Amino acid sequence: MATQNGPISSFVPAEHQEAVSAALQSSLVDLIDLSLVAKQLHWSVVGPRFQSVHEALDEVVADARTFTDEVAERATAVGVSPDGRAKTVSADSALDEASAEFASDDKVIRVITEALAATIKRLRANIEKVGGDPVTEDLLIGISARFEQLHWMWEAKAA
Amino acid sequence: MATQNGPISSFVPAEHQEAVSAALQSSLVDLIDLSLVAKQLHWSVVGPRFQSVHEALDEVVADARTFTDEVAERATAVGVSPDGRAKTVSADSALDEASAEFASDDKVIRVITEALAATIKRLRANIEKVGGDPVTEDLLIGISARFEQLHWMWEAKAA
Amino acid sequence: MATQNGPISSFVPAEHQEAVSAALQSSLVDLIDLSLVAKQLHWSVVGPRFQSVHEALDEVVADARTFTDEVAERATAVGVSPDGRAKTVSADSALDEASAEFASDDKVIRVITEALAATIKRLRANIEKVGGDPVTEDLLIGISARFEQLHWMWEAKAA
Amino acid sequence: MATQNGPISSFVPAEHQEAVSAALQSSLVDLIDLSLVAKQLHWSVVGPRFQSVHEALDEVVADARTFTDEVAERATAVGVSPDGRAKTVSADSALDEASAEFASDDKVIRVITEALAATIKRLRANIEKVGGDPVTEDLLIGISARFEQLHWMWEAKAA
Amino acid sequence: MATQNGPISSFVPAEHQEAVSAALQSSLVDLIDLSLVAKQLHWSVVGPRFQSVHEALDEVVADARTFTDEVAERATAVGVSPDGRAKTVSADSALDEASAEFASDDKVIRVITEALAATIKRLRANIEKVGGDPVTEDLLIGISARFEQLHWMWEAKAA
């Protein structure tokens, strides 16, 4: 039943294998970049709301890292070695490039809100493509659920 | 991509926004009432099975509270401020009104079993209405799963 | 020594039984409403101070819930089944009705500060009525102590 | 300020020293006996409610032991060596003598409920005698609070 | 709304009840057998990779046991008493019979990889049959997700 091209076989129906693999790889790249961008802002932020923004960004980092591992290990479980290298992230991420300068808390809140929105946007598009594999579908829905919650929290800070 | 009427934007497709909002609000009201009813029975119960009924009711309270927060924060994540005030709960709950008198464990078991059934009934109806937003759908399925398990446990006590 | 009308007897001197029962019931209603109002604000708040206000409100919820259980179980311990149903809370609470719309952090801080003040006010009045039962007196003093501390913290945020 | 007859001095006003010492000693004896009686019943109980009665009795034991230590160390803190020996407990306890035979859960519930009532009765009488030392008064009020709660729980099982 | 033949009622639509019950029973049997086979190999394995294989097998046991309970309690929640007896497992399991002799780590890795594949195969078939009950569907997807991950890890060891 399981198909196998490399060392690891897959239980995903053959006709869905490619869509699932592509969705996992693009989400992986966004998640790694989200963790790097959130860490960058964690260090760069200054301003009256420094403390709570600095801390809330580390929650984004923690979630992005956890989901990165889950998505990558779903890729291996369907027989594909994911690509999470710096140059691949730099080339393929859906997120805007961040600045590395010190930045005000207001600006940082805008940047992370947009980064979350870009991540969710591609996740929701991917969810629609992976219906042929309910396991992958379920994983991406769970990730979007958490990031939509975080997106509200960051948007609320700018309201 | 995200629609926005108030301070918080939504990633739910516009045509599903209303159904999703309504489902979350009605489930929220039932969950709050369930937590209040279960606490009321936790205090009112007397009889030979007092100890285990008293304790099992607090598990219902704990689950109802956890799910209340998840449902309400899903509402905010889709741009809607949920309404969890006492008067709204009193007006809109799908649960029967409980008594505030001391009551026998047999009666208390019947009341909480019916309260769980009413909660599950509206949850299952809501699940069918929110298919346009897999995140909300997944959340409500998870809640129904737990309450159907608890319903069995309370029904078993009356068998 | 213990008096008994229903299934549970009381060690409170008979002449103080009614005052003690009334004080516990009115404090119970305020505490439940405080937990519902604080949760409502926890969901509705937006603005620059979203994060810390959102979190601090959950501390109010947690304390209100703990004290609710202690007050209700003191009522049962003096032979009275407390009434903590939604409609009773809606009818008898000393707190002002909250709004269910998204609200700025400034406004939310004012609303929760007033809710705490209303709770403390009735608690302090009740403390003066229950001197005939040192156990109930001690319980209400402990609750007021914590809420006066929280009241300072919320007032400080508005200073 | 502190009075001293033996190796340890006391901060209790001299005119209240004797009342305080007597109240602590009599409560100590009851608490030790309560812990022994509850353990005895913990072992002797049989019947359909064995499991929950067996476990609930161990909670009584745990509370009685904790309060025993607090009362005894309050005695030392007012300069008096408390007497918690088996023969003193056997001679001075306010509790009825228990049976050491296997006993039905119904009977065990009656026995522990009466033992709690006897403990509370002497505690409440002692509270009225120790007003001259607010520290001791506060301690005894706290103990009565817990035992009145437990008394309700055991009475509820017999309702 | 809920259908009921025995002591426990079901919220699954009547036309899906039989398919759901059958899927849960067959998965239950496989999960119990998987836990027994993995334990058997845990004891029988010898060879250079003894330590890590011995430990990794206990993770399979732990997961299989957790899922066993979840699947069985889902059966009771839909009104069916599951059958997890040794003779039923022996008769109905989809897994190949294991040997009880000491075996090399290479062989053990092959056996457990095949056992996981057989479990996943029937799980995926069952997932397609239970679409009429989203709660059961969600449960089986979650189990397959974990076992597909473990299958990769065991296959990787043989690569």
Next chain:
Amino acid sequence: MATQNGPISSFVPAEHQEAVSAALQSSLVDLIDLSLVAKQLHWSVVGPRFQSVHEALDEVVADARTFTDEVAERATAVGVSPDGRAKTVSADSALDEASAEFASDDKVIRVITEALAATIKRLRANIEKVGGDPVTEDLLIGISARFEQLHWMWEAKAA
């Protein structure tokens, strides 16, 4: 000093090796069956005492599983690969076959009490046969100690 037929050597004196191996194998089979029977009853039980019986059965499962591993790993430590497969358990267990139907708590209590008695009976017989290996003897005594305690607790529920 150590004897060795397969890959693992034994420190048990050669003349006691066979008796020790046989005792461990028969106890292993009973322990696995006990864990399966107790789980079966954990799911099948209904009735007024559902909650405490359901929970107490899981304690039997937990103990049976822990002892299963200890007995099986004692077998490997004396150079024998134990046999814990479903078909062996089904064929060789000393326990009566359980029913898989929903059953009243009264009946479930009788069944588990008898299962414990059958387990203890063969354990005590085995203890007398393994005196030549004090390590195995000590292990079986410890298991019997725990099950005799559990047997009392279940018998007490039926008294």
Next chain:
Amino acid sequence: MATQNGPISSFVPAEHQEAVSAALQSSLVDLIDLSLVAKQLHWSVVGPRFQSVHEALDEVVADARTFTDEVAERATAVGVSPDGRAKTVSADSALDEASAEFASDDKVIRVITEALAATIKRLRANIEKVGGDPVTEDLLIGISARFEQLHWMWEAKAA
């Protein structure tokens, strides 16, 4: 196989039942008295070594209480309701009567060392009488092991 006079049956061979019961009852009485004596000394001790003696006595109390429960529940497991009432302890204990006055650390060390020695002495005598029941024998050996260790530690303080 199991003999039964009261509600609980016994797996101890009939000819050893009486010796086992007697040994458990006498050890129980000593253990309860040891816990009361050690607590008494815990409160009465004064002197340069107050701190460490006060604390080390509480370790004796904790161990004595744990063993008390194990011995009493071994009695129930062999079908006998143990007798742990204050008057029985007062009458049957092998320990010397302690004083309830404040006492120097030197004296307290002597008293507890003698109490431990008396406990061990009867334990060792009982161990020789219960060889017909290896479970009880193993339990008493384990208790003596711990008290002999504590006896050394107290004797070392006086050296």
Next chain:
Amino acid sequence: MATQNGPISSFVPAEHQEAVSAALQSSLVDLIDLSLVAKQLHWSVVGPRFQSVHEALDEVVADARTFTDEVAERATAVGVSPDGRAKTVSADSALDEASAEFASDDKVIRVITEALAATIKRLRANIEKVGGDPVTEDLLIGISARFEQLHWMWEAKAA
């Protein structure tokens, strides 16, 4: 109801406000000094009882710090900013000045016992002045309870 001069309002009746404020401020100063003195002795002590005195002093520090925060935050809760600066402590403390030289354990025990006595003395005087605010009264009683216990323990070491 609440009075307010600065940014924070008070629920203490106006006629008791001054007495309550003064009592809290003087207790605060003593508590800070107690923590500094106990730390000083923690470092300065030498002698045969070094280890236990060194450790027991850190318990005094920990308690004094906890109570310091509670007293100071009670002051803010009644609308008063407490003064806990080094120069205020140095000027207003009721405790004798300690030495900063290495000191024998005997001397250190005398010094800390006197420091505790001075703290308790002013606490007990303050308790009598704050009866108009039961919350503050309860707080100071709780602190005195703990320090009277510690005073016994230190006095016992010198006996």
Next chain:
Amino acid sequence: MATQNGPISSFVPAEHQEAVSAALQSSLVDLIDLSLVAKQLHWSVVGPRFQSVHEALDEVVADARTFTDEVAERATAVGVSPDGRAKTVSADSALDEASAEFASDDKVIRVITEALAATIKRLRANIEKVGGDPVTEDLLIGISARFEQLHWMWEAKAA
């Protein structure tokens, strides 16, 4: 090798003993004052950022207290009894005197930032003086590392 003037000897080379002692004493005084100043501000702060400033100040207190103990115990380890009394702190601290009035969060942030800068300044000067004792040098470097990190965090809040 170790030099010794008082009861405790030192492993610091004799020619560096005085510089090391002086550096430790001056840093000790600053650290105690920093803990007192941070606590004072913890109580005095009011304003929109009350919550996060109030909490962040307690982290400064915690670190200052931990380092205080480490520095003082390094002094004892080099044979010197440190002086941490209120009057010494009041006289020798390098920190500016704080106000004890309620103060806005803006002002509080400035005051604690300056207090940290003053502490770091003397620490860095001391580091240059204690090169003859690498143990003390390492300790002071570690303290400066943490306070420079905190200084950034407080400065960032004012940016």
Next chain:
Amino acid sequence: MATQNGPISSFVPAEHQEAVSAALQSSLVDLIDLSLVAKQLHWSVVGPRFQSVHEALDEVVADARTFTDEVAERATAVGVSPDGRAKTVSADSALDEASAEFASDDKVIRVITEALAATIKRLRANIEKVGGDPVTEDLLIGISARFEQLHWMWEAKAA
């Protein structure tokens, strides 16, 4: 004393500021890349040693992430916003580019060993450049210490 160009001031002597900043930035880039490379290998590895290599790589990730944060926050503490973006890492890392294909455990061990060596090499060179700031020097020494330990462990696997 502290120099300041942007929003954050520095306590590093002005003449060492540039060297310290450069050292921190280059080490940061290597650490981020090390965490990405180790995660990549964590996913790509297959072969007989899969399990232990897979797990040991996650330890490298965890350490690299912790050190990344410490180095970046040391940069902010000296007034410099570090640059940890994907494109910077991709451009400036001292590590060789990894492959994203499935790879044998032997090859993976070689790659991670070389990545650790490259990291250590630049760390050791940086340590020699930052002697003017003992805080930064101490931080980099601590990082090298851990990576040299890990380097041994990976080299040992290839021996």
Next chain:
Amino acid sequence: MATQNGPISSFVPAEHQEAVSAALQSSLVDLIDLSLVAKQLHWSVVGPRFQSVHEALDEVVADARTFTDEVAERATAVGVSPDGRAKTVSADSALDEASAEFASDDKVIRVITEALAATIKRLRANIEKVGGDPVTEDLLIGISARFEQLHWMWEAKAA
């Protein structure tokens, strides 16, 4: 009853005292040497199985250390001061001398397996000599049980 030659008395019958003392001393020496040998191998091991062998050796160290303390404190409990000095271990150990050079994992597995076998061999011989003291006998049986289990695990790695 207890015999006493030095400061500590013994409850072992006088005729068994010498055999018990000798058995404890020889087992102590082996256990200390086993902990030193296992640590030596923990550092010296290189090769493909480095990671799991390195870690498994630390489990041997941990067990050997725990048993060392139990055996030595059993010696003191029977009135004998055990001898655990390096030169005694070097002279009297039953284990072969290990090499201190780097060694392949294959060789290390052989060496530790032999060291465990030598330890078990003397333990089993000692168990036969100490039957006159059931406490010591029980202790040595428990140690042998654990080491026989470890011996199987190491032997399995070489199979």
Next chain:
Amino acid sequence: MATQNGPISSFVPAEHQEAVSAALQSSLVDLIDLSLVAKQLHWSVVGPRFQSVHEALDEVVADARTFTDEVAERATAVGVSPDGRAKTVSADSALDEASAEFASDDKVIRVITEALAATIKRLRANIEKVGGDPVTEDLLIGISARFEQLHWMWEAKAA
């Protein structure tokens, strides 16, 4: 860059390799001996201060063991297999030989104080020799820091 003679390479500059290796080996031997001597005294001590000396010695053991592992693994990290065998410890330790007889607490305090002094003496000498490798230097400084603290604590007990 790294030099390599055996299976493990070193990042220590070649000209410092020998000094670093020698320093680590000699410190290792002292640390192992310190752990053995402290354990020996832990068992041998008797006298009025038995309890606190017995416990404080186990802290020395714990620290010595932790540092032993750190020093030995630093040796492997610089390419050298350390020698921690009993005979090497017995031959090369800088510590005086201890007695294995029961000894008074006074004497034990003298012996452990001297053992710590000898350990520190060689550590400080080694620190001066390993300046060419800052990682090793930092490790030895950290160890000396802790032992100088412990040395003060033991010396204080003899003052």
